[in-house]
Amino acid sequence: MAENKKSSYISGKESRRITRFNRRVTKKLEKERADANKDPKLYTTAMKDPDNIVEFDNVCTYFFSDVGVVRAVDGVNFNVPKHSTVGIVGESGCGKSVTSLSLMQLLARPAGQTVGGEIRFNRGDGTAYNIVNTPNAIMEKIRGDQISMIFQEPMTALNPVFRIGEQINEVIELHNPGMSEADVKARTLEMLDMVGIANKEGVYSMYPHELSGGMRQRICIAIALACSPTLIIADEPTTALDVTIQAQILDLLQNLKDKLNSSIMLITHDLGVVAGMADYVVVMYAGRVVEKGTADEIFHHPCHPYTIGLMRSKPVVGQKVDELYNIPGSVPNPVAMPDYCYFRDRCEMHCDRCSGKYPAEVRLSDTHVVSCYRYYDEGEVLGQPKSVNVEDLL
Amino acid sequence: MDEMKRNETQTASTVQGTFTAEADKKGGPDSDNILEVRNLVKYFPIKSSFFKRTIGNVKAVDGVSFNIRRRTTMGLVGESGCGKSTCGRTILRLLEKTSGDVIFDGQDVFALSKEQLRKLRPRMQLVFQDPYSSLSPRLPVGEIIGEAVREHKIVDPSEFDDYISRVMDVCGLPSYYKERYPHEFSGGQRQRICIARALALAPDFIVCDEPVSALDVSIQAQIINLLMPLQKDFGLTYLFISHDLSVVEHISDTVGVMYLGNMVEYAETEKIYAKPLHPYTKALFSAIPIPDPDVRPERIILKGSIPSPANPPAGCKFNTRCEQCMEICKNKVPEWKEVEPGHFCACHLYSESV
Numbered sequence: 183m184a185e186n187k188k189s190s191y192i193s194g195k196e197s198r199r200i201t202r203f204n205r206r207v208t209k210k211l212e213k214e215r216a217d218a219n220k221d222p223k224l225y226t227t228a229m230k231d232p233d234n235i236v237e238f239d240n241v242c243t244y245f246f247s248d249v250g251v252v253r254a255v256d257g258v259n260f261n262v263p264k265h266s267t268v269g270i271v272g273e274s275g276c277g278k279s280v281t282s283l284s285l286m287q288l289l290a291r292p293a294g295q296t297v298g299g300e301i302r303f304n305r306g307d308g309t310a311y312n313i314v315n316t317p318n319a320i321m322e323k324i325r326g327d328q329i330s331m332i333f334q335e336p337m338t339a340l341n342p343v344f345r346i347g348e349q350i351n352e353v354i355e356l357h358n359p360g361m362s363e364a365d366v367k368a369r370t371l372e373m374l375d376m377v378g379i380a381n382k383e384g385v386y387s388m389y390p391h392e393l394s395g396g397m398r399q400r401i402c403i404a405i406a407l408a409c410s411p412t413l414i415i416a417d418e419p420t421t422a423l424d425v426t427i428q429a430q431i432l433d434l435l436q437n438l439k440d441k442l443n444s445s446i447m448l449i450t451h452d453l454g455v456v457a458g459m460a461d462y463v464v465v466m467y468a469g470r471v472v473e474k475g476t477a478d479e480i481f482h483h484p485c486h487p488y489t490i491g492l493m494r495s496k497p498v499v500g501q502k503v504d505e506l507y508n509i510p511g512s513v514p515n516p517v518a519m520p521d522y523c524y525f526r527d528r529c530e531m532h533c534d535r536c537s538g539k540y541p542a543e544v545r546l547s548d549t550h551v552v553s554c555y556r557y558y559d560e561g562e563v564l565g566q567p568k569s570v571n572v573e574d575l576l
Numbered sequence: 577m578d579e580m581k582r583n584e585t586q587t588a589s590t591v592q593g594t595f596t597a598e599a600d601k602k603g604g605p606d607s608d609n610i611l612e613v614r615n616l617v618k619y620f621p622i623k624s625s626f627f628k629r630t631i632g633n634v635k636a637v638d639g640v641s642f643n644i645r646r647r648t649t650m651g652l653v654g655e656s657g658c659g660k661s662t663c664g665r666t667i668l669r670l671l672e673k674t675s676g677d678v679i680f681d682g683q684d685v686f687a688l689s690k691e692q693l694r695k696l697r698p699r700m701q702l703v704f705q706d707p708y709s710s711l712s713p714r715l716p717v718g719e720i721i722g723e724a725v726r727e728h729k730i731v732d733p734s735e736f737d738d739y740i741s742r743v744m745d746v747c748g749l750p751s752y753y754k755e756r757y758p759h760e761f762s763g764g765q766r767q768r769i770c771i772a773r774a775l776a777l778a779p780d781f782i783v784c785d786e787p788v789s790a791l792d793v794s795i796q797a798q799i800i801n802l803l804m805p806l807q808k809d810f811g812l813t814y815l816f817i818s819h820d821l822s823v824v825e826h827i828s829d830t831v832g833v834m835y836l837g838n839m840v841e842y843a844e845t846e847k848i849y850a851k852p853l854h855p856y857t858k859a860l861f862s863a864i865p866i867p868d869p870d871v872r873p874e875r876i877i878l879k880g881s882i883p884s885p886a887n888p889p890a891g892c893k894f895n896t897r898c899e900q901c902m903e904i905c906k907n908k909v910p911e912w913k914e915v916e917p918g919h920f921c922a923c924h925l926y927s928e929s930v
Contacts, residue, residue, distance in 0.1 A: 273792040394881040395656075424655040424819060426878045429863035433877060451793060454822075454865025458872070477869040495797035497826035499849065499864050505804070506826065508797035512762055 192249060204246035207575050208292035218319040225315040229304050235413050235445045236262040236285065240299035241314070242570045243277075243284045247293060250517040254280040256469040257299070257567025259543070262413065262462075264304075267439065267446040269460030269477070271453060271492070275513055277469040278449045282415045285313055285447075286331055287321045298570035303329065306412070327357040330406040334418040336398035340390040346401055347386035350374070353408045373404040376441075378434060396427035400434070407438060414439070415447045420455065432459060453496055457481055462549070465489045468513055468524040470540075470567055475550035485552040487529045523555070531556065542566045609643040610781055610813045611667065616640045616676035618659075618666045622886060634886045636662040638837035639676070641912070644781075644830075649807065649814040651828030651845070653821060653860070655882050659837040660817045664783040667815070668700050669693065681780065698728045701774035705786035707766035711758040717744075718754030721773045730777055740776065746809075747772040748802060764795035771802065775810070783815045788823060800827060821864050825849055833857045836893045837885055839912070843919040853921040855898050892924065900925060 192200075214220075230237055243255040255277040262268045270278045283289050284296045285303070301313040303324070311324065333339040341349060350370040354361065361369075367386075374382035377400040390398055399419065406414060416435065420428040436459060439446050448459055456463055456477070463480040465473040465488065473486040484490045494507035511528040514520060523529070526536045535555040543564040544557045551564070617640075619633035636659045644650045652660045665671045667678050669685050678685040680700060688696060704710040711720055722740045725731060731739045741751035747768045758766060767787060774782050784803070788796040804827065806812060818824050824831060825845055832842045833854065841854040852858045859876040866873060878897050883889055889896050895905040902924060910922045 273794060396881050425821065425863040426655060426859060427881060428865070429875055429877055432865075433875070452865060453793075453867040457867045457869045458865050460869075481867060481869050492793060493867065495794050496867065497800075497822045498867060499822045499825055499861070503826070506797040506801055508801055509794040512764065512795070 197248065200250060201248060203572075204248075204293070207572065208246055208295060210576065211295045211297070212292050214315075215318055217317055220315075220317045225312045225317070225320070227300065227302055227310050227312045228308065229302055229310045231261065232304070232308070233264055234261045234302075235264050235304050236447075237302040237310075238281070238285075238299070239302065240568055241281070241284060241296065241301055242298035242568075243280050243289065243294065243296045244570070244572065245290075245294045246572075247517075251572050252516045253469050253519060253569065254294070254516070255284060256519075256569050258466070258469075258471050259567070260462075260464045260471060260474050262445050262447055264445060265439075265443060266461040267436075267448055267459050268462045268464060269448045269450065269456035270464045270466060271450060271456055272466035273451060273513065275468075275516070276466045278466050279417055281466070282331070282417055282447060282449055286325060286329060286415065287313060287316070287318070288325075288331075297572070297575060298568075304412070323357075326353055326406075326411075327409045328411050329413045329415065330409070330411040331415040331417060332399075332402050332406045332419045334421050336395055336402050336422065337390075339402050340398060342390055345387050345389055346374075346393075350401070350405050350408055353405055357409045369408065370404075373408050374401075376407070376438065377401070377404045378430075379404075395423055396430060399423060399427075399431055403431075403434065403438070407442060407444075410442050411444060413445050413447065415449070417449045418451070419448075421450070421452070428455070435459070453481075453493065465492070468516070468519065470524065470553065471551075472525065472554070473550075473552045475547070479547065479550045483550075485546065485550075485557060486525075486554050487531045487556075488525050491528075523553075540566055608645050610646045610681055611644040611815075612677075612679040613643070613663075613667060614641050614677040614679070616663065616666060616678060617674040618662055618671060619674045632886055635837045635888060636885060637666060638888075640834070640837075640839045642832055642839065642842055644813055644815065646780075646813055647807065647811050648829040649816050649827055651824035651831040652815060652817045652834060653819060653824050653831060654834035655860075656819065657836075657882055657885065658834045659885070660834050661785055663834070664702070664785050664815055664817050668702060668783060670702070698724070698730065698777035699779050700781045700783070701777060701779040703767075703770050703774050703782060703784045703787045706790050707763055707770055708790070710770060711766055713758055716755050716757055717749070717761075717769055720758070720769060721776050724773070725776045728777060743772050743776045746806070747775065762795075763791050764798055767791060767795075767799050768802065771799075771806070775806065778810075779812065781813045781815070783817065785817045786819070787816075789818065789820065796823070803827065821861065833860065836882060836888055838893060838922065839920075840894065840923070841919075841921045843916075847916075847919050853915055853919065853926060854894075854923045855900050855925070856894050859899075892922075 238258050238260050241255055241258045245252040245254055258281055270281065272278045285301055296314050299314065302310040303313055304310050347370055350373060351366050354366050354369050371382050371386065374385060379385050379400060420431050423431060432455065450456055460477050463475060463477050464471055465486065467488050473480065473489050480489065484493055491507060491509040495509060497506060509528055514524055522538060523536050523541050526532045541553045541555045543551050543553050544561045545551050545564055546557060546561040616637055618637040619635055621630040622632040622634060624631045640663055654660050666673055673686055718740055721743060722736065744751050749768050749772060788799050791799060800823065807814060816824060816827055828845050831845050831848050832839050835856050841848060841857045852861050859878045862873055862876045880897055883896055891907045892905040892910050895901045904924050910924045911927060912920060912922045913926060915921045915926045
């Protein structure tokens, strides 16, 4: 026990050093982001594949906390192709929400900062924004218009003191400054109709507390889709809802996606939801992508021991097992990550090689990529995820 | 019966050390059912703002009957707001009933005096949903688990420390955690502490009110894998309240489905999952997401949401959302009927008069 206490103990001197360092780094990064007259060349790039809507390229998002740097997202690579649904799964704390918040630049700043890599967002005209360097002023135009987000808690995502109509109007007015009031209202009613609200005129002038959880989530979806975004981020959209309502909402999302020709980034911990919705699946563990591929590959040929464990630990209706599999132990401390594979200590299939460096990505097929030493002989070994040395930021 | 008890004590002692002397003491009447709930009703009155007159009732539980056999698990499922948690709490007399009976091990729970109820309390325990808010942040873990043990004089004071260590060991907590405080633990370990707290009183019956809903999938499996052997080793009976149908299928022997304060279907787990009878149960089961991209089940999408329990629809309460709604459903409350042996259902589709 004494030893355990020691490892998390920080002396006053050390603590002051961390705080001072954090302040210097975050101040510098914030200053860059606040610069509205930044040269557009600095944040404009080109997509690697024009058929993708978003490309995450070695993205590193760190939190500069008082006990040290938390590498919440550390070298994440994956793409969201046009008109498809990408599911991101993992346990809480694995960085799936932080990945989506990095794309929206909605991190809890100044402590949370994207310090490295590129997030390329397709503008549709051959160029792309590099979200990592995009200044706040430009981000405000993108957010809600081209990328929008549906949050987990429909209870807290809506403002309790404004009527439903006003909350949807606000988004439309903000992104279409020239629109007349009547047009805005017509568009709002159209949106309410689209998300399947029967009494749209009535709901238009209601307050959020008058609606049930499922209805509120429909309103949140209406707000998110009001400007026909090209990418919808759904962050656990059905976790707070009942199974029957969940089925309604997922059905709605799928239909609207096809109607608007958008892509969805679906963040969830429920493998069942992902299987029903997603075309591609990304499995994250402790801030890194451990496996990615098409839904078929991930569900029928899971390769990474973590993915396999995750699948086996969830009871499935109609499949009787005597005892559920459980992954032993828990996620490593995010402040002091080991330098070997993060999953080694919980892995039942680990071997001698696993004590070496963090495993590189191995390409098993065009779409299927796994980070595990067990597959080094079976596919093309790609690079390792690259961390950013925080000392270099100054 | 006696021999069974002895066998069970033996297995328990070989598996987990001692800590079963208490299990011998409580034999109780030789009845198969540990709990009988008959027509339980719980209304919450709605008061007018000024004169505090009762102007209506929220009918949280509106006539629920079921039995739970010893050493089995009954799953209670339903949407949020259907009264499943209220039902669990009323059974433990944490809430006073409006009418109906709860017989626990031959005793009418609501007829007991304060003193008698206090004696009964250690035998029926509760594990809450949210392990973050159900542990006092000011007490060390040893005290959280031991407080009630001391209060109810479960063990001799000289054995107290040893006993708490044993309970913690059984729940997979190292005994040096005793001096630590809840904030030092993760969600899964907190839930272990909650289970240890309930188990320390050597109960017969535990109401698990969504014990794994707030946890991650891999931690969920750890907690379920803890609960199931504990049941075998200590002869526990669970009422497992959950909205996760796959977890309920895994853990329960029998399942009751609730809708808007009423039980709509009750049967053994295999029966109800293989052949659900009530249209609501069918819709509920069809909505379960299946982790296989090739399986696209025929979803029955229910329209609308659950009506207000303060003003439920007349007749069958499900008639507003039911696909197979008939004229009679809007007028007459369906009877609670044994449609097949051991398979109960309240639906007009299965009554002979229609």
